[in-house]
Amino acid sequence: MSRPTGTSRRWGRAATVAVTVLCLAYAPIAMTELWPYARPGAPALGEWLLGRSVSPEFVAEAVRDRIGPYGRSLAPLVVHSVLGGLLMLLGPVQLLSAVRRRIRLHRIAGTVFAVTVYVSMAGAALYLLRTPPAEAFSGAAFWIVLATILxxxxxxxxxGVLAALRGFPDLHQRWLLLCYGFLMTAPLLRLEWGVLPSLYPGLDLFDVNRVAIMHLGALVSFGALLASRALDRRATVPGLTGTWCPLPVRVAAHLAGAAGLVRITVAFLGEGTAGRRLLLAYLVPYAVTYAVIAVRAARAGGAWAREEWSLHLTALCLAPAFSALTVPVLERTLGLDRATALVAGVGVGCGMLAYAAVTVVSLRILYARQVLKRQREFADLPTSPATAGAVWEGARG
Structure with a gap:
């Protein structure tokens, strides 16, 4: 088992503190965000902060754009936002109790966390079901991204719950980190509401959200991967043999990804200034994520670390190809215009492929355990040629 270096420990602590502070700061914002829609004049910390970091006009526009869509499902959305704030508090408790091996606290908080996720997401689902994509807050592309995150x-x-019940703590850890990564899109989006208007003066909330969804899925899934690898220090997994990412697979994934990137780039460049802005918001985070994962895969000291990094790198390469193929599907099935379908397809690509990567990583671990189990079974069998032959024929049949 490899030991973390002093630098990696410091980075890990800094990341934990940053996430914890962000969650604690966002929890009251989430819990009070929709109060003014239910009772005009009610205090909302998020609106107060946004009005001072951007402008009162920007806040007024945000409120105006959400009154109609939110009015159809206000009660479910209030439940969603209040419980979302609770999830922001439960996340650090889960992480710290796991790291410090407070098993009883971890299980109790984990049960509350899972139930809260289901109830909170049910509120969001009611909003999405009652709101046609074209009439949703920030439009159809934002609706599709929200549905994908849900x-x-x-x-x-x-x-994650099933993995815990089956006694697979390593898989449980990966899935819950990914779950919390998806939940972190909410506070990160609010941060972008405060930052992007200073980078793009005059940009309205509709376009701010379109810029944000270009990379939020990639960032939160990348963060979940970094946390998973920091917590899993095994050099190898018992039963792990070979690789599911041989050179031909990696080459094919890179070629498909390059083709997808070219198609996406050409499509965005055809959309003028807005398209170039969206393309930049997608390509820069994508390039940084690719560079970090590629370097980690190349420098991985153990077979298991190298395999997991490689699986995620392959998924990241395939994300642009997936997005490019999704665009015409969204156009035909939902009747979207080309620009909206392009934004939606790119917005969901990295997040969906990261989910697929965690699925493959889970299957890889389960397969390794099956290999180990069969090795132990055969090691316990009688060694006479006749018995061994009968067992082999039975296994083949």
Whole structure:
């Protein structure tokens, strides 16, 4: 088992502190965000902060754009936002109790966390079901991204719970980190509401959200991967043999990804200034994420670390190809215009492929355990040629 260096420990502590502070700061914002829609004049910490970091006009626009869509499902959305604030508090408790091996606290908080996720996401689902994509807050592309995050959050917490019940703590850890990564899109989006208007003066909230969804899925899934690898210090996994990412697979994934990037780039450049802005918001985080994962895969000291990094790198390469193929599907199935379908397809690509990567990593670990189990079974069998032959024929049949 490899030991973390002093530098990696310091980075890990800094990341933990940063995430904890962000969660604690966002929790009251989330809990009070929709109060003014239910009772005009009610205090909302998020609006107060946004008005002072950007402008009162920007806040007024945000409120105006959300009154109509939110009015149809206000009660479910209030439940969603209040419980979302609770999830921001439970996340650090889960992480710190796991790291410090407070098993009883971890299990109790984990049960509350899972139930809260389901109820909170049910509120969000009611909003999405009652609101046509074109009439949703920030438009159809934002609706599609929200729906994808909802499915990813529920799917990852369910996989994490099942892994815990089956006694697979390493898989449980990966799925819950990915789940919390998806939940972190909410506070990170609010940060971008405060930062992007200074980078793009005059940009309205609709376009700010379109810029943000270009990279939020990639950033939160990348953060979940970094946390998973920091917590899993095994050099290898018992039963792990070979690789599911041989050179031909990696080459094919890079070629497909390059083709997808070219198609996406050409499409965005055809959309003028807005398209170039969106393309930049996608390419820069993507390039940074690719560089870090590629370097980690090349420098990995153990077979298991190298395999997991390689699987995620392959998924990241395939994300642009997936997005490029998704665009015409969204156009035909939802009747979207080309620009909206392009934003939606790119917005969900990295997050969905990261989810697929965690799925493959989980299957890789389960397969390794099956290999180890069969090795032990055969090691316990009688060694006479006749018995061994009968067992082999039975296994083949």
């Amino acid at each position: 499915v990813g959050t529920v799917g990852s917490v369910t996989s």
